[in-house]
Structure formats: C-alpha cells, structure tokens
Amino acid sequence: MDTTADLLKTPLHSLHLELGARMAGFAGYDMPIQYPMGVMKEHIYTRSHAGLFDVSHMGQILIRPKSGDLRDAALALETIAPVDIADLKPGRQRYGLFTNEDGGLEDDFMVANRGDHLYLVVNAACKHADLARIQAALSDSCEIEAQFDRGLIALQGPDAETALSAYAPEAADMLFMDVMVLEIAGVPAVVSRSGYTGEDGYEISLPAEETDRIARLILSDESIAPIGLGARDSLRLEAGLCLYGHDIDExxxxxxxxxxxxxxxVRRKGGAREGGFPGAGVILGQFENGATRTRVGLQPTGKAPIRAEVEIFEQETGGEPAGIVTSGGFGPSANAPVAMGYVPAALAATGTRLYAEVRGKRLxxxxxALPFVPSNYKR
Incomplete structure (x- = not known):
C-alpha cells in the first residue's frame, strides 16, 4: 500500500486540506474522497446545484502531426483505437477506446480536435502506459507531448453554466462535447462541456500554477461546493458510466x-475505414454474431447495496455463478441501491430476475435499464 509520503500531489492538494477533505491514495495520488459535507450530501448537491472536482490526476496528452495535416494524426491514432477520429470536427470531442489484440480494452479516453492538434484525456492509472502506447504507434508521424503536470478541474451540475459564465461568458453557448479555449480571470483554459456525472458541466484544463487560484475563484460562488471522489463514483454509477479497472478492463x-x-x-464492417485497430477481428465478429456476455444495470430488490466482485446466480439456490457485479453502491438520487455487472447475453433482458450472493445469502x-438517473447534458 502507498504511504502518504509516496503519493503524488495535485496542484489543489493544499486547498483540499484547508477545506477539511478526507484524503486517500488513488492511482498514486493523494486525493480527496470527501469533504465535511459527506458523500451523500455532496452527491445530492451536485445534482441540485453544482460541484467542483479535482481530476488533475488524469493524464493530458497532445498529439501534433509532423505533416501539419491533422487528419494524418487522426488516422495514425485510429490504428490503435476503434473510433472515428478523422471525421471529428474542430472544437468537438468524443469518447474513445484503446484495444488490445484480443479485443480487450486497455483504457477509455476523451479525444478533442483542437484545430492543429489532438487533445486527449486518459485515465490516471493508465496514463503512462497510454503515453507509451501512443509513442510506439505515432512517433514517426507525430509529435507527442504529455502534460501530466497540468491541472484539471470538473465543474458539474445545473448551476455550472451560470458559475463559469460569470468569468467566461462564451461558456454559456457551448454544447455537450464542445471544446474551446476560454479566458478565466486572465488565464487561458482548455474547456470542454463534458464530465463524468451525467450532469451538465465542464472540464477545465489549467496551468498547474494557476489551478489553485481559479478553483478558489469558482468556489467563491455560493452555489458551488467542493466534491470528492466518493460522490464522483456514485454519480457516474447512477449515470451508467464505466469505471476503468472495474466495469471495463483488458x-x-x-x-x-x-x-x-x-x-x-465508418470503423465497422463495410465502413470506409473498417477495422485496422488491435483486436478488430474479435470485435467486429462480435458485432455480427453477438457476445456471450454483456454489461447491464442491476437493481437490488432490497435496501442493501450490492458491491463489486459479488457473484450473480440464475437460481435462488444451487448452480454455478452466471455473472459478476463490477460496480455497486447506494444511489442517493435514485434513493436505492444500484449496480452494474456482466451477465450471459441470454439473461440480459431488462426485468430479468437474478440473485447476488452476499455473505452466503442470495439476494x-x-x-x-441504464442510466439509473437520466442525464442532463446540454445538446
């Protein structure tokens, strides 16, 4: 286990301590799990007002084509990701995946077309492996710049637009998955209208030395509260969003x-740029023939949360495990326990009754259906 001395610190570390956060190690960083408000109230506050999250542990990577033609960089990135990047319009972002030769997921990420370069945000625990993967595949044709020391904050919730627009009025005109540079209190920031909560909001990339000042400025708005990773997890679970290393992995x-x-x-069978990515044979074969298992939402009947790694059975007694829970907990907005996991395709229809075995008892x-709580993106 990492000791506190071993953990890396984000540019907001001092602010977290000042605000009374309970800190813990996450992906090698000392991160705020919750503040004095507590996970439940932080979750509800984000859905009803807006919360500010420190996500500076995530990896930010820039890819510039040596040719000067961004399409060259996009096509190069498509050799390791089964996503349409070449047709992504300037100022737009989309969800992406890195795959391996078995069709498994090495990471998920966000990629934006910034006009003369691609901007990626990758998961904290995978960022060094992702950087190596990108360098190995793209170094001949692209300049690759890791910006792992930059700050990244997420402003999420229905009051996010009003709060950010007070400093950058153009933020109000952005739609879901738009990306642009906004000046916030004199600081150029790369802002995307996106997030990991199911709520409207923004992710804001800042120079490390300015992150604390801008975070404090945003928090000076009485409608904004600091929110920890505990509520971030329950929010994304209600929104049906995958957590790498739990709901998806290699x-x-x-x-x-x-x-x-x-x-x-365009990347599927018959598309203009069919395949050409690791594991294409496996993945495109599953598009045609289906997969034997699938990720589904799971609603426990009682009030007890069902946690990750709990086995799922088809029968109330006997039989072999049919599936497994990958994420689970209490959903404060759903006011009920919620979970996700993998079950055989034959058992994946909404409404199918199954059983989760918790401490020897089948519940x-x-x-x-996912999500458990409807998303509120501005489209």
Missing part, C-alpha cells in the same frame, strides 16, 4: 461492455 471487449455506440459505422436483483 479482458472485456467493447461489445461485451455495451459500448458498441462508441465505435462509429434478488433485477436487470435494469
């Missing part, structure tokens, strides 16, 4: 993970 394919929507038609659960 053993799960995009089809199994119910992420077929993330692979655009009834039902396959549920």
């Amino acid at each position: 053993t799960t394919t995009p089809v199994e993970a119910n992420l077929k929507w993330a692979i655009q038609k 009834e659960i039902t396959v549920a």
